[in-house]
Amino acid sequence: xxxxxxxxxxxxxxxxxxxxxxxxxxxxxxxxxxxxxxxxxxxxxxxxxxxxxxxxxxxxxxxxxxxxxxxxxxxxxxxxxxxxxxxxxxxxxxxxxxxxxxxxxxxxxxxxxxxxxxxxxxxxxxxxxxxxxxxxxxxxxxxxxxxxxxxxxxxxxxxxxxxxxxxxxxxxxxxxxxxxxxxxxxxxxxxxxxxxxxxxxxxxxxxxxxxxxxxxxxxxxxxxxxxxxxxxxxxxxxxxxxxxxxxxxxxxxxxxxxxxxxxxxxxxxxxxxxxxxxxxxxxxxxxxxxxx
Amino acid sequence: xxxxxxxxxxxxxxxxxxxxxxxxxxxxxxxxxxxxxxxxxxxxxxxxxxxxxxxxxxxxxxxxxxxxxxxxxxxxxxxxxxxxxxxxxxxxxxxxxxxxxxxxxxxxxxxxxxxxxxxxxxxxxxxxxxxxxxxxxxxxxxxxxxxxxxxxxxxxxxxxxxxxxxxxxxxxxxxxxxxxxxxxxxxxxxxxxxxxxxxxxxxxxxxxxxxxxxxxxxxxxxxxxxxxxxxxxxxxxxxxxxxxxxxxxxxxxxxxxxxxxxxxxxxxxxxxxxxxxxxxxxxxxxxxxxxxxxxxxxxxxxxxxxxxxxxxxxxxxxxxxxxxxxxxxxxxxxxxxxxxxxxxxxxxxxxxxxxxxxxxxxxxxxxxxxxxxxxxxxxxxxxxxxxxxxxxxxxxxxxxxxxxxxxxxxxxxxxxxxxxxxxxxxxx
Numbered sequence: 001x002x003x004x005x006x007x008x009x010x011x012x013x014x015x016x017x018x019x020x021x022x023x024x025x026x027x028x029x030x031x032x033x034x035x036x037x038x039x040x041x042x043x044x045x046x047x048x049x050x051x052x053x054x055x056x057x058x059x060x061x062x063x064x065x066x067x068x069x070x071x072x073x074x075x076x077x078x079x080x081x082x083x084x085x086x087x088x089x090x091x092x093x094x095x096x097x098x099x100x101x102x103x104x105x106x107x108x109x110x111x112x113x114x115x116x117x118x119x120x121x122x123x124x125x126x127x128x129x130x131x132x133x134x135x136x137x138x139x140x141x142x143x144x145x146x147x148x149x150x151x152x153x154x155x156x157x158x159x160x161x162x163x164x165x166x167x168x169x170x171x172x173x174x175x176x177x178x179x180x181x182x183x184x185x186x187x188x189x190x191x192x193x194x195x196x197x198x199x200x201x202x203x204x205x206x207x208x209x210x211x212x213x214x215x216x217x218x219x220x221x222x223x224x225x226x227x228x229x230x231x232x233x234x235x236x237x238x239x240x241x242x243x244x245x246x247x248x249x250x251x252x253x254x255x256x257x258x259x260x261x262x263x264x265x266x267x268x269x270x271x272x273x274x275x276x277x278x279x280x281x282x283x284x285x286x287x288x289x290x291x292x
Numbered sequence: 293x294x295x296x297x298x299x300x301x302x303x304x305x306x307x308x309x310x311x312x313x314x315x316x317x318x319x320x321x322x323x324x325x326x327x328x329x330x331x332x333x334x335x336x337x338x339x340x341x342x343x344x345x346x347x348x349x350x351x352x353x354x355x356x357x358x359x360x361x362x363x364x365x366x367x368x369x370x371x372x373x374x375x376x377x378x379x380x381x382x383x384x385x386x387x388x389x390x391x392x393x394x395x396x397x398x399x400x401x402x403x404x405x406x407x408x409x410x411x412x413x414x415x416x417x418x419x420x421x422x423x424x425x426x427x428x429x430x431x432x433x434x435x436x437x438x439x440x441x442x443x444x445x446x447x448x449x450x451x452x453x454x455x456x457x458x459x460x461x462x463x464x465x466x467x468x469x470x471x472x473x474x475x476x477x478x479x480x481x482x483x484x485x486x487x488x489x490x491x492x493x494x495x496x497x498x499x500x501x502x503x504x505x506x507x508x509x510x511x512x513x514x515x516x517x518x519x520x521x522x523x524x525x526x527x528x529x530x531x532x533x534x535x536x537x538x539x540x541x542x543x544x545x546x547x548x549x550x551x552x553x554x555x556x557x558x559x560x561x562x563x564x565x566x567x568x569x570x571x572x573x574x575x576x577x578x579x580x581x582x583x584x585x586x587x588x589x590x591x592x593x594x595x596x597x598x599x600x601x602x603x604x605x606x607x608x609x610x611x612x613x614x615x616x617x618x619x620x621x622x623x624x625x626x627x628x629x630x631x632x633x634x635x636x637x638x639x640x641x642x643x644x645x646x647x648x649x650x651x652x653x654x655x656x657x658x659x660x661x662x663x664x665x666x667x668x669x670x671x672x673x674x675x676x677x678x679x680x681x682x683x684x685x686x687x688x689x690x691x692x693x694x695x696x697x698x699x700x701x702x703x704x705x706x707x708x709x710x711x712x713x714x715x716x717x718x719x720x
Contacts, residue, residue, distance in 0.1 A: 039680075042388045043409035130551035131558065146493075151501075151552030153699060240501065240552045241695055256380045258683035259405060 026272060033266035039259035055266035065267065067242050068250035071157060072226060075246060078161050079168070079225040084218055087169045088210075091176030092202060106177070113170035121234030124163050125150070128235075150236055153243035160244045164231040168224065172217045179213035180206070219282050226275050247271050338619030340367035343393040345374050345382070347607065353640045361627045367620045386612075387411045394615040395624055397607045398448055400440065401686070404677040404719075406610070407442035413611040413618065414445045423622055425629040431646045434604040434672055442677060443720075448608035449625055450646035452637070454571045455672045456509060456603045457664055458595060459578075461566035463588040473567075473592040477513060477538055480567070480595045484547035487566055496547040498556055498565035499539065501694055504686030505603045505675055506569060510535035512673060513597035519676045525685055525717040527710055534597070536693065536703065543697035550698055557581050560589070569594065571605065575661055576642045591664045593671075604672035606646065644669070678717045688713040 033055055035041075041048040059065050094106055112120070127134045128149035136146045149159040183206055191201040207214075229248040232238055238245035238253065245253070251271065255264030346354050351373040358369045372393065374382050379402065386392035387409045398406055406412055413419070420426040428437030431450040440448060458480075460473045468487055474480035484496025499506065511518055516531020542548045549565060557574065559565035561582040568574075578585060594600040609628060611621045627633055634645035635653045644665055645651055651669070656662045678685050692710035695701040 038408075039384065039387065039405050040408040040410065042384065043411050125553070129553050129555075130549075131554060131564070146551075148551045148553075151550065151554075236552075240698060241691060253683065256384055258680055259380070259384065 026269075029265040029268050029272075032262055033269050035262045037261040037265075042259075042261070051262065055263050056270075058263065059266050059270065064242055064245070065250060068245045068247045071243070071245055072228060072247045074157055075161055075164075075228045076222060076225045078158070079165055079228070080218065080221050082161075082165045083168045083172055083221050083225075084214065086165065087172035087217070088176055088214070090169065091173045091180060092206070094173070095177060095180045106174075109173050110170040112167045115167075117167075117230045117234055120163065120167060121231070125235060128159055151240055153240050156236055156240065156244045160232050160235055163235065164225075164228065167231070168221065172221065175217055176210065176213055179210050183209050215282070215286050219279060222278060222282065223275055226271070226278065338365070338367065338617065338623050340394075340617055340620045341370055342367060342395060342617055342620055342624055343370045343372060344624070345372050345393040345396040347374050347376055347379060347397045347399065349373050349375070350641050353637075357633065357637055357640060358624070358627070361624060365620075365623060367617075367623065369624065383409075383411075390614055392612040392614065394612055394617050394621045396610050396612060397451060398610050399607050400435070400605055400674050401681045403440060403448060403608060404442055405680050407445070407447045408679060411613055412447040413613045413615070413621075414447055415449060415611065416446065420449075420622065423626040425626045425647075426622075430629065430648060432604070432648060432651070432669060434669070434674060435606065435608070435646055439674065440608060440677070448610040449629060450606070451609040451628065452606045452634075452643035453604065453646045453651075453669055454573075454606040454644060455665055455668045456505070456569050456571055456605075457591045457593060457668050459560060459568050459570055459574055459589065459591050461560065461563060461589045464563050464566040473590075474595050477510065477595045477597055481538065481541060481545065481547070484542060484567060485545045488545065488547040493564060495549050495559075495565045496545075496567060497542055498554065498559055498568040499542060499548045500556060500568075500570075501552050501698075502690065504681070504690050505605065507532075507535050507539050507689060507693055508675060509569070509594065509601065509603050510538055510597070512601040513594065513599055515598040519678075519719055523718050523720045525676070525678055525714045527689070527707070527714060533707075536696070536707070539693050540696045540703070561585060572642060572644060572661070572665055591661055593664060593668050600671065602668050602672040604669065604674045606644070676719050678719055685714050685717050 034050055034052060035048050036051050036055075037048050090109055094102055094109070096102070126132070130136060130146050130148045130151060133149070135149065139145075139147060148155065150156055187205050187209070188201060191205050196204070227248050228246040229252070232244045232246055232249050233252070236244045238249045247267065248271070251264045251267045254260045254267065258264075344354070344358075351371045354371045355369075358371070361367065362369055374397075379399070383396075383402070383406055387406075392411060396412075398412070415426070426449050428446075430436070432453060433439065435450040435453065437446055440446070440450070458473060462473075464487065465471075465473065465483070468483075468490070470483050470486070474483045480497065487496030488494060508518055511529075511532045511534075514531040514534045516529045516535075518525060518527055518529075518532065520526035543550065549559070554565070556565070556568060556570065557577045558581070560568065560574070560578060575591065578589065594602045609625055611618065611625065615621055628637075629647060631645070631647045631649035631653065634647045634650035635655050637643055638645055638650070638656060644662070645653075645656070650656070651666050656666065675681055675686070688710055692706040692713075696703055696706045
């Protein structure tokens with residue numbers, strides 16, 4: 001084997017897998033988005049017709065699509081800062097001690113991340129229930145009337161996002177904790193010798209050193225929220241009246257409940273482009289401070 | 293939130309995987325003729341094993357039901373439960389891959405969609421010849437033969453029937469001075485308003501916000517239809533507007549709960565919503581949840597507009613077009629259509645039969661609730677077999693009505709959007 005070929009052989013298998021499961025589906029979705037493929041077309045390919053950009057034209061004129069886009073923007077705007085800030089604060093607090101109790105707390109915060117979404121949906125569905133829910137019961141104890149957590153079009157996005165924030169915090173807390181372990185003790189000792197307060201040390205020493213972790217968590221969290229699906233799907237199915245439908249859920253409804261694969265593929269291509277653009281912008285934005 | 297890479301793959305890749313499978317299967321050489329052994333040669337006994345997809349979670353009971361069939365024919369039956377929520381994905385994947393069951397239960401609202409895929413075997417007279425129990429004259433007229441044919445082709449046989457009746461709490465109604473259940477929709481609206489006046493958290497009626505057939509039933513009851521003479525969906529009729537006024541009027545009266553997560557069984561048992569239109573499964577749920585409520589509730593036929601036509605729902609059984617065991621599958625359908633089998637299924641799972649003889653069986657007629665169901669079944673229609681009722685026409689209908697009732701959208705604005713969204717849908 002020629003030495004120059006070695007690296008290609010080493011990355012070959014991973015590249016093939018990436019092509020088969022990463023790139024090919026996107027290309028297929030792109031091709032399908034130019035057709036009118038539906039359930040009948042799946043059974044009999046001769047009934048599939050090319051429709052050019054008609055799916056895209058319809059998509060951009062579809063009020064439900066724009067509603068899903070707006071909902072997704074809301075989820076990203078509320079979810080990303082919440083998850084990043086909450087998990088960072090929790091990580092900083094948990095990092096204060098290595099005692100048994102704090103280690104127990106860590107696993108407690110991680111628990112939502114490893115709990116099945118269906119179980120979560122069941123429990124939260126009951127907590128949120130307008131008639132019998134624990135949340136409304138607690139509110140009634142202080143004299144507040146029942147709140148329609150999941151059935152008010154205005155409130156449902158917040159209720160669903162709350163569950164997702166609760167669920168997404170644990171994993172990111174662990175990432176931040178790992179990054180905090182990497183902060184050199186010398187810096188902290190130097191800051192202590194200089195008489196810096198704990199808050200000042202955190203703000204001026206620890207947080208700058210966490211920049212890469214914060215970027216990583218932000219980028220993955222943005223992508224995750226742009227593809228927001230699970231919580232809305234299991235808690236509300238996107239209702240009421242599409243008020244909690246995210247883009248992914250809209251695509252799922254069109255593709256599987258509506259059997260409009262061409263239309264759903266067009267939407268998935270749009271979502272792909274949106275995610276790609278936003279991710280590239282974030283990574284670009286980071287270049288300026290890489291020399292810190 | 294789950295791992296983001298999993299999520300990234302979820303929609304586009306999942307969809308594309310289905311499509312890739314579709315591309316593969318189209319090139320496959322397994323035509324139904326090539327694999328269906330011994331059509332017409334009655335000398336060779338049909339063989340299995342058969343895979344049957346049953347909707348819901350009644351596999352154990354279904355196993356019990358078909359045990360005598362296996363015992364007498366030697367055909368093994370493997371029952372697979374398909375949860376109602378994942379029926380669409382399961383069918384789509386099966387159609388795309390060509391790898392389906394032998395026999396599949398199809399809800400009537402899904403029948404058109406699945407028939408359009410060509411995945412279901414056409415059950416014409418020649419195919420079902422020799423299976424006396426499959427003759428369409430044996431079944432309820434509303435679902436038999438042509439009534440559930442798609443594009444003129446029969447692709448399924450009736451299995452279980454379901455209809456909607458009015459459930460009411462006789463104790464609560466009489467306490468409010470209402471001696472008989474409402475016989476007309478006008479009376480129902482008045483009674484509901486009266487019952488809702490009992491206090492905070494009390495309602496008179498319950499409208500499930502996901503129940504797309506309800507406004508259709510109301511339209512039928514006012515003497516209209518949602519399908520025009522040309523076979524196309526048409527909501528722009530005076531009768532439908534009456535149905536809209538009734539539906540949204542119940543909300544305007546504050547007679548119905550607006551919470552989308554209101555639990556109809558608990559609402560009925562607790563008395564919060566003492567009247568609603570639902571199917572026989574609600575009776576089973578009430579008996580389960582509150583056996584001590586016996587005697588305090590009952591069912592009646594739907595209230596009248598000019599008529600009181602109800603929904604005929606339920607499921608049919610179909611044979612997968614690419615099955616390798618066509619004869620065995622037909623033999624199983626024949627067994628399932630036997631009146632005795634259908635009566636047994638009613639006793640096992642509480643589903644109403646579709647065979648007329650089974651409906652007339654004393655095991656059913658002796659039950660006072662069932663006699664109401666049976667009478668209502670005789671005056672019931674199926675939801676029009678338009679493509680994708682659940683995902684398109686029915687959804688647009690619910691969205692329009694709920695946006696008026698819950699968000700206060702202007703009625704004409706909502707209806708105009710509904711007409712536009714459903715234009716061109718046709719049963720042809």
